Structures are given as C-alpha cells and as structure tokens.
Amino acid sequence: MNAAAPPGAKHIGVFGGAFDPPHNAHVAMARAALAQFGLDVLYIIPTGQAWHKARGLTAPEHRLAMARLAFEDVARVVVDERELQRPGPTFTIDTLLALQAENPQAQLYLFIGADQFAAFRQWHRWQEILEIAIICIADRTQSTLAEAQFDAYAGDRGRFFTLQLPLMPVSATQIRQLAASGAATSGGIAQLVPEPVARYISAHQLYSSR
Secondary structure (H helix, E strand, C coil), X not given: CCCCCCCCCCEEEEEEECCCCCCHHHHHHHHHHHHHCCCCEEEEEECCEECCXXXXXXXXXXXXXXXXXXXXXXXXXXXXCHHHHCCXXXXXXXXXXXXXXXXXXXXXXXXXXXXXXXXXXXXXXXXXXXXXXXXXXXXXXXXCCCHHHHHHHHHHHHHEEEEEECCCCCCHHHHHHHHHXXXXXXXXXXXXXXXXXXXXXXXXXXXXXX
C-alpha cells in the first residue's frame, strides 16, 4: 500500500516509543508496516525524555541496546538514537521535521498505536504532524478502533490509514513486572521478547528493583 505518496517518492516509516523493553508485538508491528506500506526504510526511534510518561524510563543506553537487538534481523530497519541525544523533552514533530529535511522528496509515515491515536490531539503541534506525515494506526484484531474516532479529523481523514495486526496480548508493563519477579532469569519472559533481548535483560538485571 503506497498511501497518498507522490509517484517515485521514497517511503520512510517512523516508529517511536520507549522500547522499555522492546517486545514481540513491536517487532510484529515493524514487519507489518514494512510489508503493508511498501516502506523503503523504517526508523525505530527510542524516545528520549518522554513528556507524557509519569514513570522514569530505563537508562537510554539500555533501551537503545535492546532496540538494536530486537530489530537486528528485520531488513530495512534503522534504529535511530537522535531522540536519546536531544536535550529536553522529546517531541515527535521535531523528529519528523529533521527527517523531512534529510529526505525532502520522501513521504513520511508515522506508526502509532490505537491508544496513542486516542490522545493524538494532545500531542505537541499535532496539526503540523498531520501536514508532514501520514498517520498509520496499528489496529489489532478485536480492538475498539472505530470510525467514530476519526470524526474529529473530518478534513484530514485521508491522512489516516490502518495497519492491520494480529491480536498479541503483550505489553512492556507486563514484561517489567515479570522481570521484577525473577522471570527474566527463569525464562518467563522468553515468549514475550526476542531472545537476545531476554538475555540482555537477564545479564543486566534490568527491572529487578521495580
């Protein structure tokens, strides 16, 4: 699917998140994005200082290392550390503007979850995001993503597309809780995260104090 892109334009995907830790649903979403939207490259961008998260994130070097391990076998994926290097709060618009400047002829696709879409109008300079990128919303089977949610964007409905995903009941919160209970060393998270990520969590005893 080459949604709304000019003929011959490069298709660049952007998938940001805390990746604390990256898990199998993240990898499935990346593979689906590459396939369904015909992306030339997908940037995986671990967030820096997340303005919208109440809890503190794991140290940037650990989240970056885990992201690289999680996506190392996915072709056309680049793990980008620019938000980790940026001082102050991290805003998606700044990253999109930077990528647009680096790739002026490209069409950008921003991949977000249904929960993020529900709060999209609270994002910093969200109107500009709509001007720069096509918004692709991950819609898991049996999700509550409904057409009514698009009513607020009647004039921009063509800027939104759906990324179809299988139902994968896994969350980073669940993984952190399992790791805190000792499941990282017992193999309890092995079915939820890529194997190299499970080994990294165990080796560095991440989340054990939470």
